[in-house]
Amino acid sequence: MIHNTTIDTQMNHRSIRAFKDQSLTTEQLATLYDVARCTSSSRFLQQFSILHLTDAKKRAAVRTIAGQPYVGANGDLLIFIADLYRNQQLRHDMGQDDGSLHSFDEYMQAVEDTVLAVQNTVIAAESMGLGAVILGSIMNDPAQLVKTLELPPMTFPILGVQVGIPDQEPQLKPRLPIANMAFENDYPRGIKAADLKEYDDVVTTYYDLRDANRRIDSFTKQVAGAKLAHTDHHRDQLVQLLHDQGLALDMK
Amino acid sequence: MIHNTTIDTQMNHRSIRAFKDQSLTTEQLATLYDVARCTSSSRFLQQFSILHLTDAKKRAAVRTIAGQPYVGANGDLLIFIADLYRNQQLRHDMGQDDGSLHSFDEYMQAVEDTVLAVQNTVIAAESMGLGAVILGSIMNDPAQLVKTLELPPMTFPILGVQVGIPDQEPQLKPRLPIANMAFENDYPRGIKAADLKEYDDVVTTYYDLRDANRRIDSFTKQVAGAKLAHTDHHRDQLVQLLHDQGLALDMK
DSSP: OOHHHHHHHHHHHHOOOOOOSSSOOOOHHHHHHHHHHHSOHHHHHHHHOEEEEOOHHHHHHHHHTTOOOOTTTTSSSEEEEEOOHHHHHHHHHHOOOTTTTTHHHHHHHHHHHHHHHHHHHHHHHHHTOOEEEEEEEGGGGGHHHHHTTTOOTTEEEEEEEEEOBBBOOOOOOOOOGGGGTTTEEOOOOOOOOGGGHHHHHHHHHHHHHHHHTOOOHHHHHHHHSSSSSOOGGGGGGHHHHHTTOOTTTTOO | OOHHHHHHHHHHHOOOOOOSOOOOOOOOOOHHHHHHHHHGGGOOOOOOOEEEEEHHHHHHHHHHHOOOOTTTHHHHHHHEEEEEEHHHHHHHHHTTTOTTTTHHHHHHHHHHHHHHHHHHHHHHHTTTTTTEEESSSSGGGGGHHHHTTTTTTTTEEEEEEEEEEEOOOOOOOOOOGGGTTTEEESSSOOOGGGGGGGHHHHHHHHHHHHHHHHHHOOOOHHHHOOOOOOOOOOGGGHHHHHHTTTTTOOOO
16 A cells, blocks of 8 residues: 555545534635646536535525535535536537537536546545535435526536535544455456455444444445435436436437 | 645646556555545445456457547556446345336436546546546447446446556646636626637647647637537437446436
8 A cells, every 4th residue: 555645635534524613714715626627627628617605595505405404504515516508608609509518428528527526626625634525415406406506507516515624533434345346357246245244344343433322234234225225305306407407408 | 725745736637648668566556446445425335346457458449449549558447337236236135126226316326436436546646646547538439338348237337547657748738717617606697708718818828839730729619619519429329328237217
């Protein structure tokens, strides 16, 4: 294992969900934006944007959607947006049609631009001693989120990042062994729960140390349980909402 | 602007497409895997995998698909895969049905896990003095790629990363100004090409310095031009291929 300051920051990643009652400085925020915009982007089209929510009503609305009390509470809330609107507007202004902008392929490339920038931003924040958590939960009610953010067509929210001064020191969460997620040339078939016995024990111990009073399952039991059970929820509306926004229209 | 080793690495990012004829050491590769698996994942489900292609035939096949001579040439080639197969297998082994695994929502969360890990890997590589390029081009013929990689159902390739010892020193590519990609509370409407005049000049100068003999367009001209023009290509098959892999079946 090679060590340097950056890699140690990355290996030391833990999601922070409790922040001190203090916002980022202008310089901290500008630095995060600068790192975000330096991220690789597909074909140099730079199809993402960031919305920084400081408005108390909007933050509260996003908190309600996410259903997590720390969302839009202490710390700064950034919403990362797949953005095909900017390039659509530029094309129109220059007398061009929408070209491939309404395709699923183009949408996915914008999603990739967006998610790459999310991770770059999180690492930059952590390198400054800030804490961060990536929020998939903002998409628990995507229609409500698009409405709350008053987003134009050809944009779609992807992930939130809550970032600030950490007010907790959680333990490192143990991850799948390399042998189970990185392979040479051939993807192996037929993994069994027993293959992850050792990892399951490590995960169980992690949860026991975190909170001995609240029993949480091993990794395989989480996979077998409610997290992946089929339930009806607002997230099922994702495809319709993408279409409503003019995105991925060839996705039928 | 705040500076530290990590942020300077991130701000210094440039895609490297020419590598020395030398593979990563076992330790370098293991470190990249270790960083990748420490990336945030949606609901701790860790739904991505990495395929390291060393097989000459497979590398050549991916190069043909990408249509870029440096893909699978010098350096190491990693394929990042959205992976719902592992958790499906675990669920089956534990007597459960497929739950939500075939939904578009679940697929998108796996894509997000995958792309976050890509960016973390690239930063780790760059922090070690290695160079890297993210390869969206591996998806130019997704059917051929899935076949080449012999991937099981419930997996889908997302991005490649070519990584190695740099054999070029490209200039930093100028990115969109912060004012055009990061906004407070409200997403602004109606951007015009003229709003990016200054940026366009910077981009044009960058290309002129890179290669005075090959005229490349400003940012807005690239947006207005062929990159986003509608053309029929294999990438239009993405949705059908996802379905063939058992993914995003509610996407109709």
